[in-house]
Amino acid sequence: MRHTSTLGLQRQQGAALVIGLILLLVLTLLAVSGMNSASLEFIMAGNEQYRSNAFQAAEAGIEQTIAQGAFNPAGGVPALNGATTATDSWATTVTPQLGGVPLPAIWGNSWNSFSTYHFEILSIGTALRSATANNLQGLAVISPWDPTVQPDPNAGTTSLQ
Numbered sequence: 235m236r237h238t239s240t241l242g243l244q245r246q247q248g249a250a251l252v253i254g255l256i257l258l259l260v261l262t263l264l265a266v267s268g269m270n271s272a273s274l275e276f277i278m279a280g281n282e283q284y285r286s287n288a289f290q291a292a293e294a295g296i297e298q299t300i301a302q303g304a305f306n307p308a309g310g311v312p313a314l315n316g317a318t319t320a321t322d323s324w325a326t327t328v329t330p331q332l333g334g335v336p337l338p339a340i341w342g343n344s345w346n347s348f349s350t351y352h353f354e355i356l357s358i359g360t361a362l363r364s365a366t367a368n369n370l371q372g373l374a375v376i377s378p379w380d381p382t383v384q385p386d387p388n389a390g391t392t393s394l395q
Contacts, residue, residue, distance in 0.1 A: 284365035287322050292359030292369040295324030299355050305375050307334035307351045326357040336377060351375045 317323040336349035355371040
């Protein structure tokens with residue numbers, strides 16, 4: 235009897251140890267992969283936050299430019315720069331449209347004694363990690379009637395001077 239039990243011990247090849255090590259390796263690889271995936275998602279969420287900050291800075295630039303209200307059809311509107319926070323900033327440029335010429339109002343309505351000047355505001359917002367946002371805003375400024383653009387609505391003529 236004794237001889238048979240020692241013979242059984244000699245036949246064991248350590249298969250449980252090998253299988254246990256392989257399972258431990260698989261679990262380690264899954265844990266490392268999960269950590270890499272989580273850190274990548276963390277970086278992606280941060281980049282989205284910085285992109286959103288750049289967009290908000292560009293929007294703030296448009297609001298500040300409109301609040302200044304110094305729209306000159308001759309192209310005399312200066313470029314503006316500003317910082318909404320210590321890390322986010324914006325820069326805007328205002329461009330007169332249609333060569334700075336006003337458009338006459340539509341005839342036949344109560345607004346026929348006004349003209350409109352059209353402008354385009356380009357605002358570039360920047361944030362950390364080189365995040366940028368370019369926002370473009372159109373703007374129409376209603377102005378009093380301009381005799382160089384349209385005839386006097388009260389004169390009854392429809393030809394332009």
